[in-house]
Amino acid sequence: MSGTIFLLGATGFAGSTFLISLGKNLPQYHVVALTRGSSAASLEARTKSLKAHHPNLSVVEGTLEDEAIIRRESAKVDIVVNCASSDHLVSIRGILDGLEDRQKNTGSSPIFIHVSGYGLISDNSRGQPPGPSPKVYTDIGFSPNDCPEQNPHREVDNFIIDAATRTQNSVRTLIFYPGWIYGVGEAIGLQRTTLALRIYTEMAKQFGYVGTFAAGLNGMQNIHVKDCASALLIMLQAAIDGRADVGTEGIYFGSSEQPIIPHVEITNKIGDILHAHGTIPLSGSQPMKPEHASVLTEGAWSAMGGNLIANPQRLRKFGWEPVESRKLALMDSLPEELKVAIKEWEVLTTDNSPLLTH
Numbered sequence: 001m002s003g004t005i006f007l008l009g010a011t012g013f014a015g016s017t018f019l020i021s022l023g024k025n026l027p028q029y030h031v032v033a034l035t036r037g038s039s040a041a042s043l044e045a046r047t048k049s050l051k052a053h054h055p056n057l058s059v060v061e062g063t064l065e066d067e068a069i070i071r072r073e074s075a076k077v078d079i080v081v082n083c084a085s086s087d088h089l090v091s092i093r094g095i096l097d098g099l100e101d102r103q104k105n106t107g108s109s110p111i112f113i114h115v116s117g118y119g120l121i122s123d124n125s126r127g128q129p130p131g132p133s134p135k136v137y138t139d140i141g142f143s144p145n146d147c148p149e150q151n152p153h154r155e156v157d158n159f160i161i162d163a164a165t166r167t168q169n170s171v172r173t174l175i176f177y178p179g180w181i182y183g184v185g186e187a188i189g190l191q192r193t194t195l196a197l198r199i200y201t202e203m204a205k206q207f208g209y210v211g212t213f214a215a216g217l218n219g220m221q222n223i224h225v226k227d228c229a230s231a232l233l234i235m236l237q238a239a240i241d242g243r244a245d246v247g248t249e250g251i252y253f254g255s256s257e258q259p260i261i262p263h264v265e266i267t268n269k270i271g272d273i274l275h276a277h278g279t280i281p282l283s284g285s286q287p288m289k290p291e292h293a294s295v296l297t298e299g300a301w302s303a304m305g306g307n308l309i310a311n312p313q314r315l316r317k318f319g320w321e322p323v324e325s326r327k328l329a330l331m332d333s334l335p336e337e338l339k340v341a342i343k344e345w346e347v348l349t350t351d352n353s354p355l356l357t358h
């Protein structure tokens with residue numbers, strides 16, 4: 001089989017790791033990557049980096065706000081994978097409309113794989129640990145409507161599932177929900193560290209300390225970035241072969257079986273490393289001061305300030321195992337992740353560019 005995959009978020013942490021995996025495992029599929037220039041690198045430089053990691057790739061210039069471009073490119077392909085923003089309704093509408101155009105024009109059953117996240121299943125505990133019998137979600141028989149209404153991803157994920165259940169022009173949708181993605185990405189020139197680490201360290205540089213969401217005793221499950229990529233690949237291969245669960249059943253949780261670590265243990269380690277490097281005056285971490293906590297969105301409080309606990313079952317049915325997470329745990333990965341992040345800031349600071357902007 002061969003064809004074209006339209007990939008959004010190829011320059012990002014999860015997306016670039018998945019891109020490398022696509023190049024190794026499905027090199028016969030051409031990849032079209034929606035890409036923009038950033039403050040750190042021009043579009044040309046980023047195109048060069050992307051091509052270095054995938055032998056069969058072309059770039060379409062655009063942002064997630066370019067709905068018409070996204071619709072046009074989606075209408076040309078049978079597969080779209082979205083590793084960019086989970087909650088960007090405009091771009092997701094563009095993808096689904098484009099894939100419906102494709103279905104109408106060719107009679108094919110296009111595939112849409114979307115990366116959402118465990119933020120959806122938060123208990124919104126505001127930094128408190130899980131109770132004695134915490135709610136553990138499973139992905140078989142799950143609906144986003146089972147989760148608190150205010151949680152991130154609910155609206156967009158329902159929008160996607162609705163598109164899959166339309167009788168006319170329906171698209172085969174698969175939604176992937178990772179926990180905290182960790183590890184160091186291998187795509188040199190692209191994003192190599194995880195979003196949460198960037199959020200904590202960016203705030204630390206602004207505030208002078210690493211801040212926890214309230215007491216930070218809450219926790220979430222995690223997954224190594226390469227296991228995230230292997231999960232997406234298994235979902236894609238199953239969808240191509242017509243074996244995947246899709247639509248209302250197309251819900252795939254992804255996390256390792258590592259014990260849940262309270263956020264405060266992670267932030268203490270981040271604080272110690274940043275302090276030892278001389279980035280911030282204080283080691284460890286402390287609850288965010290009210291003036292700093294007040295700027296955080298409800299979505300951030302849900303995802304980072306709650307307990308996110310799940311039992312991924314569906315991917316196991318397809319033979320997926322979190323093999324890389326078993327080799328390297330999140331806490332053991334942190335020093336290397338921070339080393340990479342710090343090196344990137346130093347390059348950016350020398351260039352006089354804003355920090356951590358991509």
Ligand SMILES: NC(=O)c1ccc[n+]([C@@H]2O[C@H](COP(=O)([O-])OP(=O)(O)OC[C@H]3O[C@@H](n4cnc5c(N)ncnc54)[C@H](OP(=O)(O)O)[C@@H]3O)[C@@H](O)[C@H]2O)c1
Pocket residue numbers: 008009010011012013014015035036037038062063064065083084085086087115116117118178179180181182191193194195196357358
């Ligand atoms: N990292 C985690 O621990 C984690 C856990 C659960 C769920 N998720 C979800 O998984 C998705 C990917 O996460 P990630 O860590 O890989 O994020 P990331 O490293 O920040 O990558 C985001 C990607 O989306 C692109 N993007 C974002 N906004 C864009 C815009 N307006 N126009 C064009 N491109 C845009 C970025 O392009 P640029 O490079 O040009 O900025 C980048 O390629 C996110 O939706 C995130 O919420 C992440």
